Amino acid sequence: MKPPYYAVLFSNCLRNQDDVFYQNLSQNLRAQAEKQPGYIGLESYRNPDGKGITISYWENLEAVARWKKHSEHLVAQQYGREKAYSQYSVRVCEVTREHHFSNP
């Protein structure tokens, strides 16, 4: 995918890393995201202290807005606020430039 495209940076701090309900919710949500029109990709990382980030990439802002209001995503957002996260930040970005390196 050539820029410009869009990234949603979801930085968060998980209350309980052994929350099986959360793990299932995340897994299902990821599968749903992958099916959305305009979806490009997703990467997700978490440190041992519970802080992590999920970045999803989208072709346009319409796709970002649609995913924000997706029914299963709304349920997950509520669970996130009420149970899963002590805090989070969401940043919507336009990716304007990129390069990739791979070691031979």
Place this chain on the structure above:
Amino acid sequence: MKPPYYAVLFSNCLRNQDDVFYQNLSQNLRAQAEKQPGYIGLESYRNPDGKGITISYWENLEAVARWKKHSEHLVAQQYGREKAYSQYSVRVCEVTREHHFSNP
């Protein structure tokens, strides 16, 4: 910091997580970044499999360009390509919108 500002997404896969030279280099580099004009902040995460991301935030694209060419950063970039990483991606983004949540 209110948007718009800029984010550099550095996704990478570390060859050897026990590379002490890399760990020192990263720590020094982070201290250098924090001193640069236009620096806003930095977040960094790594999964147990060695895949991780560092995101640095900057006030403007001039600051991004200056940091890219900073002498110690250039040394680190070379070590990254030659030794530390099996692959990486760099994405430069404009942050256009954000919101934050904190649980009481």
